[in-house]
Amino acid sequence: MSFTIGVVTFPGSLDEQDAQRAIHLAGAEAVELWHGDHDLRNVDAVVLPGGFSYGDYLRAGAIAAFSPIMREIIDAAGRGMPVLGICNGFQMLVEAHLLPGGLIRNNHQQFIRRDQALTVENTSTSWTNDFSVGEEIIIPLKNGDGGYIADAETLKRVEGEGLVAFRYAGLNPNGSLNDIAGLTNERGNVVGLMPHPEHAVEPGFGPDTPQAMRSGVDGLRFFTSALRALAAV
Amino acid sequence: MPKIVVDVMPKAELLDPQGKAVGGALARLGKSEISEVRIGKRFELTIEGDLTDELQAQVRDIARNILSNSIIEDVVNITVENTDGERA
Numbered sequence: 497m498s499f500t501i502g503v504v505t506f507p508g509s510l511d512e513q514d515a516q517r518a519i520h521l522a523g524a525e526a527v528e529l530w531h532g533d534h535d536l537r538n539v540d541a542v543v544l545p546g547g548f549s550y551g552d553y554l555r556a557g558a559i560a561a562f563s564p565i566m567r568e569i570i571d572a573a574g575r576g577m578p579v580l581g582i583c584n585g586f587q588m589l590v591e592a593h594l595l596p597g598g599l600i601r602n603n604h605q606q607f608i609r610r611d612q613a614l615t616v617e618n619t620s621t622s623w624t625n626d627f628s629v630g631e632e633i634i635i636p637l638k639n640g641d642g643g644y645i646a647d648a649e650t651l652k653r654v655e656g657e658g659l660v661a662f663r664y665a666g667l668n669p670n671g672s673l674n675d676i677a678g679l680t681n682e683r684g685n686v687v688g689l690m691p692h693p694e695h696a697v698e699p700g701f702g703p704d705t706p707q708a709m710r711s712g713v714d715g716l717r718f719f720t721s722a723l724r725a726l727a728a729v
Numbered sequence: 730m731p732k733i734v735v736d737v738m739p740k741a742e743l744l745d746p747q748g749k750a751v752g753g754a755l756a757r758l759g760k761s762e763i764s765e766v767r768i769g770k771r772f773e774l775t776i777e778g779d780l781t782d783e784l785q786a787q788v789r790d791i792a793r794n795i796l797s798n799s800i801i802e803d804v805v806n807i808t809v810e811n812t813d814g815e816r817a
Contacts, residue, residue, distance in 0.1 A: 598800035598801040601746040604746070605749075643746075645800070
């Protein structure tokens with residue numbers, strides 16, 4: 497069975513073509529969606545890509561969280577549709593209250609780009625079931641507003657309910673509380689993370705590994721996970 | 730025409746990297762009497778027509794739910810001004 501995964505383009509999105517390519521490489525059909533539409537075109541899952549939606553002028557991801565297509569995505573996520581938010585997409589998910597907490601400017605004030613090691617914490621989500629708990633993966637990170645914050649009560653709930661999907665390993669690049677790099681919702685269908693799995697899906701274009709330069713493809717398993725989750729429904 | 734000014738600040742207990750950087754710069758310039766800087770945002774909303782109680786309530790709602798994110802920010806002030814700058 498073939499699945500379709502929508503990728504939303506917002507004004508200021510940068511990585512939607514990378515996300516589409518990742519979806520193709522994982523074996524699904526990528527469908528272009530537009531921020532101003534109310535139409536999800538019957539896709540089986542949605543990716544909110546990285547970039548600087550609407551210039552990020554109000555707060556990162558905030559204006560996008562109020563866009564027409566997000567109303568459809570919030571409804572569909574409530575019905576269990578898999579939604580992955582990458583970087584700016586993660587910021588949209590917290591601004592839309594699909595994931596708890598918030599994201600603020602990196603504690604060192606700098607935009608950062610690096611190949612980032614992550615520890616996989618939760619593999620029972622629609623986007624992480626192809627990983628193992630405790631596994632270390634490497635995918636690229638590139639952002640200016642990646643510091644995860646939440647009040648003490650929310651942080652306690654996030655940790656207590658196992659909502660942390662990924663933690664930064666080795667180095668915390670932005671001051672995120674508890675080294676949190678990615679989260680899931682209680683149901684496990686919505687996942688957001690700051691690093692970019694869609695940039696680590698094909699040999700020759702990913703992060704360096706000990707075996708060979710640019711050979712890292714750990715990001716592909718986010719997308720194969722979604723296909724496995726859809727096939728299991 | 731009335732104008733509503735909304736001031737939003739990062740929550741007091743939260744790291745404010747912008748303010749911290751500016752505070753560090755002031756310290757390097759020898760302004761050691763300034764112990765901390767925090768940076769927020771000012772929104773100016775110009776209203777067409779009369780500023781009714783209902784509209785004011787709407788603006789309070791907009792300030793809380795759109796102009797600020799209560800997880801990371803507080804609305805610290807909402808003021809009504811006339812466009813000539815006088816406070817109403």
